[in-house]
Amino acid sequence: MSLRETIIPILTVIAVIVAIWYAAAVWMNAQWTLDQAERAGQTVTFTQIVADTMGQDRPLLPAPHQVIAELWNTTVEKKITSKRSLIYHAWITLSATLLGFAIGTTLGVLLAVLIVHNIAADKSLMPWIIATQTIPILAIAPMIIVVLNAIGISGLLPKALISTYLSFFPVVVGMVKGLRSPEPYLLDLMRTYNASGWQTFWKLKWPGSLPYLFISMKIAVAISLVGAIVGELPTGAIAGLGARLLAGSYYGQTIQIWSALFMAAALAAVLVGIVGLLHRITLKRMGMAR
Amino acid sequence: MNLGWIVFAAVFWIGAWGLNEWLVRLKPGHVLHIRTINLAVPLIFGLTILVVWESVVHGFSISPILLPAPSAIWERIINSTPTLWADFQQTFLKAGLIGYALGCSAGFAVAIMIDRSPFLQRGLLPLGNFVSALPIIGIAPIMVMWFGFDWPSKAAVVIVMTFFPMLVNTVQGLAAASAIESDLMRTYAAGYWQTLIKLRLPAAMPFIFNALKINSTLALIGTIVAEFFGTPIVGMGFRISTEVGRMNIDMVWAEIAVAALAGSAFYGAVALFERLITFWHPSIRAG
Structure with a gap:
């Protein structure tokens, strides 16, 4: 089996998973955004909701890039001896x-x-x-x-x-x-x-x-x-x-x-x-x- | 320290060992005798462990906080049957079994769905194998956050844990029918579904049961560990973690005994079912 026959399907599946993950992050975190907006007496547009769900501090489901950023922060940017590494x-x-x-x-x-x-x-x-x-x-x-x-x-x-x-x-x-x-x-x-x-x-x-x-x-x-x-x-x-x-x-x-x-x-x-x-x-x- | 108990333990151990060595060297002609010996040898070994355990606890005056004697554990099981039963219901009957059923059927269904797409199979199988090696149990805190403290969050952990072994095994099993048999189906002009139901699914059964057996132990472990991350005040995992905190180690052992019994019975039931369904398989015909 050639490399193309094995790698491409795996990458496709992974891409689909990441896409679903982003969609789920928007869907699951939207409630919190809406609640915050309602408490502040504001209305939010769809794009604002999407933008907000990508960067919450304690999201129900963090977006993939948030996890990667946290991984980067806690591995590369902290000293190995640090308790936060x-x-x-x-x-x-x-x-x-x-x-x-x-x-x-x-x-x-x-x-x-x-x-x-x-x-x-x-x-x-x-x-x-x-x-x-x-x-x-x-x-x-x-x-x-x-x-x-x-x-x-x-x-x-x-x-x-x-x-x-x-x-x-x-x-x-x-x-x-x-x-x-x-x-x-x-x-x-x-x-x-x-x-x-x-x-x-x-x-x-x-x-x-x-x-x-x-x-x-x-x-x-x-x-x-x-x-x-x-x-x-x-x-x-x-x-x-x-x-x-x-x-x-x-x-x-x-x-x-x-x-x-x-x-x-x-x-x-x-x-x-x-x-x-x-x-x-x-x-x-x-x-x-x- | 009580020397009598220790001497008794040593004598019993050597005696049982000698008895076992003698039993396995017997060459009985009758099938029934062979079966009896095959059953007796492990039973004697198990009994020896219990007797040595009991004697060592008494002999060395080990504190019940460290290791309670089997008799004390038994007493505890008898005395707190209602609590144990409630925990068993919450952990095994609700979370464990529901998660097991849903996870296994989902894995099976997805395997059938991707059966006609080699592309999806090549994409999902390596991933499934990879995920099977991951410490999936770690998703327990996330599931508790999403689905609450009660049993649905535990069932969700079990669903994820059991899904991938089932998926991988079913896909492998569906490929197990040999070319000769597939060709025979083609000469009969059998359609895809007919071939699937009459040939490939039966041929896949040993693989599917393999996954069912693996998953039966995973289900119990998944539920109990998920309960460490938050639970209502009932459940085997909850009981174990709180009774450890209160140093009631005999209660912990009682829960372990129930868990081991439930786990073995579950595994045994699946294995029995396997014998009934895959009676044609060489490994079963031989034994």
């Missing part, structure tokens, strides 16, 4: 995300190895690993944060643990599938080489499971970010993208909410993109790229 908040969230993702992936791989090599673990652990995911961990994030704070663990780790809880699951499922993916004839071949279990693992099963690992890691890193953001909600809105969301909703700062959302989206895109890039490079070097 979005980069500072994004870094707080990112560090929790990465720590949680690292712990979650390690834990997931270890559990998968255990499950693949021990029948008892397979039969007893697997149903409960699935059951853990029916517990809405995001819902109990506040309790985990508060309880861990009470026993003296605070800062990065509690948030990271929520990310861990969310991210280990796709890794376990993907790795179990991956470690079992080598065909029986390949295992037989290893046996004819008189390979030990250890050698079979490192030379056959582990390389064979890498494509599965990377696909799982893409999912895991995305939900790690969600976990870190939700983990920041109950900390009393101190720092991080989640805290920005919460503070914005308390004070009706819609532009702040939207810019935090866009930052989170950009962060998610970059993280998933990096894992995707690692995926491609690794598979290429291993000669598995298609």
